[in-house]
Amino acid sequence: xxxxxxxxxxAAEDWQKAGRGVALATVVExxxxxxxxxxxxxxxxxxxxxxxxxxxxxxxxxxxxxxMDVIQSGKPRMLEFxxxxxxxxxxxxxxxxxxxxxxxxxx
Amino acid sequence: xxxxxxxxxxxxxxxxxxxxxxxxxxxGEQRLVKAKDFAKDPLGAxxxxxxxxxxxxxxxxxxxxxxxxxxxxxxxxxxxxAVHISQALAPLARSLGYDVTVVDPRTAFASPERFPDIPLxxxxxxxxxxxxxxxxxTAFVAVTHDPKIDDxxxxxxxxxxxxxxxxxxxxxxxxxxxDRLRAQGARDTDIARIHAPIxxxxxxxxxxxxxxxxxxxxxxxxxxxxxxKEEAA
Numbered sequence: 205x206x207x208x209x210x211x212x213x214x215a216a217e218d219w220q221k222a223g224r225g226v227a228l229a230t231v232v233e234x235x236x237x238x239x240x241x242x243x244x245x246x247x248x249x250x251x252x253x254x255x256x257x258x259x260x261x262x263x264x265x266x267x268x269x270x271x272m273d274v275i276q277s278g279k280p281r282m283l284e285f286x287x288x289x290x291x292x293x294x295x296x297x298x299x300x301x302x303x304x305x306x307x308x309x310x311x
Numbered sequence: 312x313x314x315x316x317x318x319x320x321x322x323x324x325x326x327x328x329x330x331x332x333x334x335x336x337x338x339g340e341q342r343l344v345k346a347k348d349f350a351k352d353p354l355g356a357x358x359x360x361x362x363x364x365x366x367x368x369x370x371x372x373x374x375x376x377x378x379x380x381x382x383x384x385x386x387x388x389x390x391x392x393a394v395h396i397s398q399a400l401a402p403l404a405r406s407l408g409y410d411v412t413v414v415d416p417r418t419a420f421a422s423p424e425r426f427p428d429i430p431l432x433x434x435x436x437x438x439x440x441x442x443x444x445x446x447x448x449t450a451f452v453a454v455t456h457d458p459k460i461d462d463x464x465x466x467x468x469x470x471x472x473x474x475x476x477x478x479x480x481x482x483x484x485x486x487x488x489x490d491r492l493r494a495q496g497a498r499d500t501d502i503a504r505i506h507a508p509i510x511x512x513x514x515x516x517x518x519x520x521x522x523x524x525x526x527x528x529x530x531x532x533x534x535x536x537x538x539x540k541e542e543a544a
Contacts, residue, residue, distance in 0.1 A: 213324070217317050228312055232336060232378040233369055243367030243380050280339035306336055306378065311314045 212256040216247040216310050225250035226310040227271035231258045231303055235286070238301035247310075250275050258305050259285070271307050280308040316343050320382065327384035327446055331358050334378045336369075354379070364534065384448040385410055386533065391436065391464040392455030393420035396479070399522035400452070401429045407526060409450070414439040416460065436464040450475040450529045452509065462491055469501040475532045477509040477525060506532075 213228075220226045229246040231238070239260035246256040246264060248271040258267055263285045274281055286302030316332070320343055323330045329346040333354065349358045357370045357379065367380045388404045390397045393415035401411045414432045415421040421433040432439040445451065451468040453461040456479060465488075468476045480488060485507040492502055510524030511531070 213317065213321055216312075217314070217321055220314055220317070230334075230378075230380060232334075232367075241367070242369075242378075280336075282336060306334065308312055308334075308339055310312050310317055 212247045215255050219249045220311045225275035227274045227307055228310050229258055229267045229305050229307045232306045233304040236301035238303045267305055274307045274309050278309050282306055316341055319343055324382055329362055329383040332380040336376050336378050387449040389451050391453040394454055396454050396518045396521050399519040403522045403526055412443055440467045445471040447472045447474055449473045452477045454479040475529045476504050477506040479509050480507055
């Protein structure tokens, strides 16, 4: 209720209506000091343009890449980022938290 | 997410109606539940709780992992009276995430110098309030100490079912206010909704401390379940 997100869901709808492939990535679980709470989302289109955030900017790049696959396949996917796994070292969730991000196609 | 669900979600958010998107994170299946339909939903109790906390969360239901994404309207705070307390209250409320508007027909009070960056309406409540779309996600605070300004504003707040209504003044002042409002058609149940004296009793003295006590009370009303709420107030 008290979050002041830029209106990314409206953008998702507009992009989809304009004929773009669109995916929505949503933080569904956090452990430790995750930068963005559950429910935070990122919307991505098939040109790689994105709005919103699921972390403080650390893993967005990786999420965008996965989102491209989801737009192609239409199958939702669960991503996990944390300091404990190799992926996280690669993309660098430096805050020390762990997050799970659900990525789904819109439309 | 199906486009129809996204469309409905956006429509509900634009209309400032709370909804929760329920996602089966295994299958990707989703449904949108409106607050008015929580009672008849199998996840009703969880939905109620998460909406009250304004927090998205995972729940287990029938062996399935469900993600409840809460979309609640941004809370608003309407402050009647561009007084010293309001100068502390407006930025404090904003830091807590509220959309804040200050209303005071007295232009000497409602000046941008006194309220940098805060939306100000230098009009009487009957002109100022209708365009503000005061609703059930609005906290409403009347602090002018002037019945000509506070009273019509409070009548508007009753009508719009604000989740919090507070008014400055001692018990004695408040008793007189009750009499005046009743004479203008307010019901006893309306008067009983006013938090007066305003704010939690924390011994606040300075305008900033009073602002803290008011925001603490508003937070309690917003977040606590009904029973504990009564105890806090």
